[in-house]
Amino acid sequence: MLACQNTPVVTDTLxxxxxxxxxxxxxxxxxxxxxxxxxxxxxxxxxxxxxxxxLTTRERNLEILGADYYQxxxxxxxELQVKLDGNVATVSSRWEGxxxxxxxxxxxxxx
Numbered sequence: 001m002l003a004c005q006n007t008p009v010v011t012d013t014l015x016x017x018x019x020x021x022x023x024x025x026x027x028x029x030x031x032x033x034x035x036x037x038x039x040x041x042x043x044x045x046x047x048x049x050x051x052x053x054x055l056t057t058r059e060r061n062l063e064i065l066g067a068d069y070y071q072x073x074x075x076x077x078x079e080l081q082v083k084l085d086g087n088v089a090t091v092s093s094r095w096e097g098x099x100x101x102x103x104x105x106x107x108x109x110x111x
Contacts, residue, residue, distance in 0.1 A: 016082045019089045023077065031075050035066045051110045072099040079111075 022041070029037035039062055046058040056064075064070050075097035083090045098107045 012087060014084055014087045014089055016084065016089075019082050019084070019091060020080065023080070023091065023093070027075070027077055030065065031072055033065055033072070035062055038062060038065060051108050069102045070099070072097060074098055 026038065026041050028034075029041065042058050042061070044058065046061070048056045048058075048061050050056060075095065077093050077095050079092070079094040081092045092111060094109070094111055096109045098105065100106065
């Protein structure tokens with residue numbers, strides 16, 4: 001029982017402000033095609049659900065971000081909803097953007 005009393009209790013909880021700051025840093029880095037910053041922000045286990053229902057890995061997202069054939073002309077995130085449970089956040093948002101993919105123009109409006 002004494003060992004349990006000496007074990008530090010983690011009481012840090014994530015705040016909505018920290019989550020929103022993270023998303024803003026991520027969006028700024030992504031829109032600037034800053035692969036180094038995006039690389040530091042994403043977990044090694046990160047998975048992405050794309051606008052067509054597919055699933056891609058962190059490595060593939062970084063590859064796409066750095067590719068010359070992918071250009072972002074404008075992007076905006078809105079309708080952010082943050083649900084917190086201790087130090088875990090679930091975030092929903094709408095991302096609207098346009099740019100070019102392999103020479104073809106795209107317009108995305110996704111959650």
